[in-house]
């Protein structure tokens with residue numbers, strides 16, 4: 001079976017590489033020449049654990065190209081196109097429509113088009129109609145986490161496939177054949193209709209976002225009544241109906257998908273004439289969570305941070321990625337700069353730091369000219385001569401840092417930990433003044 005994957009951006013590249021590993025011949029198509037050239041030379045274009053090795057292993061099965069016309073020899077075409085939000089929270093389908101329009105000119109009639117993009121209800125139907133109703137269209141949402149996408153692809157919790165209700169058995173079997181590797185490993189493969197598959201993706205991400213937001217809200221009460229939020233989370237999680245994952249009270253979720261999928265779901269409620277209650281609040285509470293954390297800083301230092309230098313640890317939205325999109329750290333940086341603080345930044349991921357430097361140039365020139373942002377070489381270097389430390393990262397690597405040196409370096413022995421990563425008792429025993437989310 002010959003497969004094409006259109007767009008090799010972020011987790012969709014993993015789709016191409018993994019299918020090649022399973023043994024399929026893959027055309028991986030992108031519009032950017034430079035990206036394709038890099039991939040041809042085994043250079044990963046995204047940060048993903050194990051991607052370089054996987055590229056080397058599978059390159060003989062993948063044809064990286066910018067030539068869309070090669071899809072014509074494919075049995076299955078995975079359409080993996082970016083679906084961002086517009087300012088009204090409506091999912092912007094411009095790119096996916098454009099890709100479908102391009103395909104329309106090229107396709108014969110029997111190639112199956114599988115939509116991996118996260119799209120609102122009825123989009124698969126719309127694409128089917130756009131393709132003159134001649135090619136089968138299948139909804140197949142992805143649930144891959146950034147950095148862990150290879151691991152997730154290899155061991156998914158489930159595979160969801162949405163077909164049109166009158167899809168032929170032959171076409172259904174063809175798509176199931178692609179995922180035979182997984183069904184043989186007893187991974188559940190759901191066959192359903194288009195809109196069910198589309199909704200499962202939004203419901204999954206919005207539910208996880210809700211779970212995080214719920215515990216973030218509980219953390220605010222924990223702060224007031226001196227209840228240990230880490231204990232609350234872990235003992236809640238022991239209830240098998242609740243489950244321990246995504247119960248960490250931190251500074252709110254960032255990219256990759258939660259903010260945009262929650263917003264899109266709110267929009268879909270409105271479009272269908274429904275009131276929304278929980279989901280809209282999830283977005284609002286999440287947006288306020290970073291301010292809740294910021295208030296801990298301003299409660300101690302007031303809003304005038306004129307002569308303060310802050311060591312800010314971590315800028316990406318989560319560990320092991322260079323992705324800054326909707327990172328809570330960026331929101332924090334903007335707010336701290338407004339209060340005239342000087343900021344020293346460090347991130348273990350040098351690419352994330354480079355991206356941050358580029359981002360800082362997008363800030364208004366008066367900020368760049370008057371308030372320096374210093375990019376540090378190491379964690380300890382960042383803390384040197386800083387007044388206090390703000391942490392926005394849940395990466396356990398930081399636990400190996402020498403906090404006795406941090407104590408020597410910081411002018412004031414104060415830490416604000418937005419990811420509750422440090423051991424409260426240990427750090428307090430070292431005579432740090434320690435603030436975190438939830439008491």
Ligand code: UDX
Pocket residue numbers: 142143144145146147205208212245246247248249250251252253254255256257258317318394
């Ligand atoms: C997410 C989904 O997990 C994945 O299934 C989906 O398809 C894409 O979006 P990703 O955004 O890569 O994946 O990372 P994830 O590990 O899910 O974390 C998302 C955000 O939630 C991060 O900002 C993280 O810090 C935050 N988070 C996570 C919490 O605030 N608390 C938690 O307990 C867990």
